[in-house]
Amino acid sequence: MEADAESSPRGLELSALEAEKQPMAAAEEGGPAPPGPDPAPPGGEKNGLVKIPQDEELGGAEMSGGCKFTGLGKEELLRAAGAPPWAKARAILLFLFWLGWLGMLGAAAAIVARAPRCRPLPPRTWWELGGLYRAPPQAFAENLKGEGELWGVILGDPPRGGVSPRDPGVAARLEHVAGLQVRGLVLGPLHPQTSGDPRNISLEELDPLLGSLQDFADLLDAAKKKGLQVILDLTPNSLGDNPWFGPEVAGDPNFHEKVKRALSVWLERGVAGFFLDGIEELQPSVVAEWRNLTEQNSPEGVPRVLVGGTRLRAPPALLALLNSSGVGLVLGPFLESLGSDPPASTLAPQLLAFLHPQTPLAWSAMLLDLCRRLGALRVRERSLSLGEAQDIPASPAAAFLRSWDQSERFLVVLNPGDQFLSGLAVQDPRLPSHATLRLSTHRSLPPDPHVDLGALDLLPYEGLLLSFPYTP
CATH class of the missing domain: 3.20.20.80 (Glycosidases)
Structure with a gap:
């Protein structure tokens, strides 16, 4: 009895190994097939898994609730890839790729061609x-x-x-x-x-x-x-x-x-x-x-x-x-x-x-x-360092517009007199309705620097520097 007890685990291991070597026999006897790696296909490498329905195993598969998977060999994948449907699909995708690339190249060229030219910088010492x-x-x-x-x-x-x-x-x-x-x-x-x-x-x-x-x-x-x-x-x-x-x-x-x-x-x-x-x-x-x-x-x-x-x-x-x-x-x-x-x-x-x-x-x-x-x-700011000055009607004040190419515009408004100017309107087709106050000769900047150019207040002898973005 002691000898039988000692040899029982060893006997179980040998039985499991024999079952792995003979899976078909195990299936014929009605017992479950032991887990183990699938045998390699004749082609060598495995490149994927596919379902292979086998008539003799359909009954067992339906009863077990699953299908058996096995790998495709390299030669089989190459043959499948060379089939007419896949070759046609690859040709269509390649054509679409080059068509899209040429379309983007043409769009970029059109954008560059239609973009406004930057004005060359003048020589400055x-x-x-x-x-x-x-x-x-x-x-x-x-x-x-x-x-x-x-x-x-x-x-x-x-x-x-x-x-x-x-x-x-x-x-x-x-x-x-x-x-x-x-x-x-x-x-x-x-x-x-x-x-x-x-x-x-x-x-x-x-x-x-x-x-x-x-x-x-x-x-x-x-x-x-x-x-x-x-x-x-x-x-x-x-x-x-x-x-x-x-x-x-x-x-x-x-x-x-x-x-x-x-x-x-x-x-x-x-x-x-x-x-x-x-x-x-x-x-x-x-x-x-x-x-x-x-x-x-x-x-x-x-x-x-x-x-x-x-x-x-x-x-x-x-x-x-x-x-x-x-x-x-x-x-x-x-x-x-x-x-x-x-x-x-x-x-x-x-x-x-x-x-x-x-x-x-x-x-x-x-x-x-x-x-x-x-x-x-x-x-x-290039408009201040390089820009031209243009007179802007703003009586009884004096106003000038400094501009350069596509850079931000600057508006200078001066009160040359000793009287306070209230609600001064500085309006011109070259100006927007509102601008940003950047500097004042007499006051600090307010919390909200956006001002209405149709209603400016200027202290006596005050000068204002305002800016607004360039618009085509």
Whole structure:
């Protein structure tokens, strides 16, 4: 009995193995077929499962509630795939694929062909893309504090104090100037000032009270790292009422040669241009020669510029100077000629007239916060940096539309008078009914900057900058 008990499990295992080897026999005896892997088909690999109904097994399958599955061989799959129905289906799918691909390609070409062409960017130099910060002469005395001016279309109020080559805090001040989004820094004059014969003035020297040439070179390097170009004020008599000491000196060929030599020396020292005040006192041919000397040498691919200053205020004389000056940029006090309360009917045409000459015109003002915000907008918006200006009827205010190609449009509305304007309607086919208020010279932005152009309120002497998207 003990031997039978010990051998019983072994006998069961052998019986199971024999049943696996003889499945048909197990089926004939009426017992269930033991589980096990299906035998491989003659073709070798299995690529799928199909039902194979067998007449002799239908009864057993129906009784057991299922069908037996077996795999197709590789050769059988290849034969099935080569059958006419499958070959035709593949040809149709391939045709539809290429037809769809060609259709999408044609649609893309049509979209590109019908899309509006982007306007090519006009050539612009660095001094046309941003303002210039000026440190006046008194800012360079050790114990004096001056107040700078910002030149250009973007205007602002600079910090107290100037930028001196000897000033140990120059790096921090350059950081502040660069934050105003300006492109250039106007320094000087740096040459020694004299009250004697102007013909003996040394324009090539650096006033020792302002530092050494090494100090100046370090200043140029510091400005370059901040993305600022340095322009040198080389006006012979910058502190006097007459920048050129009178007609006799202004027309002296020997003094012209002295200025020409000084220009060459300072160009070799690395300045990016010069400012000369009172250019209306000089012959245009002389100014043109100095401009050619300044611009012909552009190290590191950075253009150099000759900036002219003028005391002219009358619009006709100023426009004539812009058309004949031969300099890259002119600074003039033309806004003062408009008076403290100019009518809008004359303000808009006069301002637009100064935009047409080839030589750009710049001016100065003292609005630091506005300058910073306008500078940030100008960097991003092409309509402000490149766009044309068009007069928009808005009496008794003055309005201008700045636009460039498909970029966002900007509308400038100015109240030139000392009266509050309520419910001003600025309506034109070029304008939408509503716009977004971006800046104000007198107020902070409201919580909802969307305003109705048919009912604007402007404080006395307030200016508004509004924008709206381009629509074809």
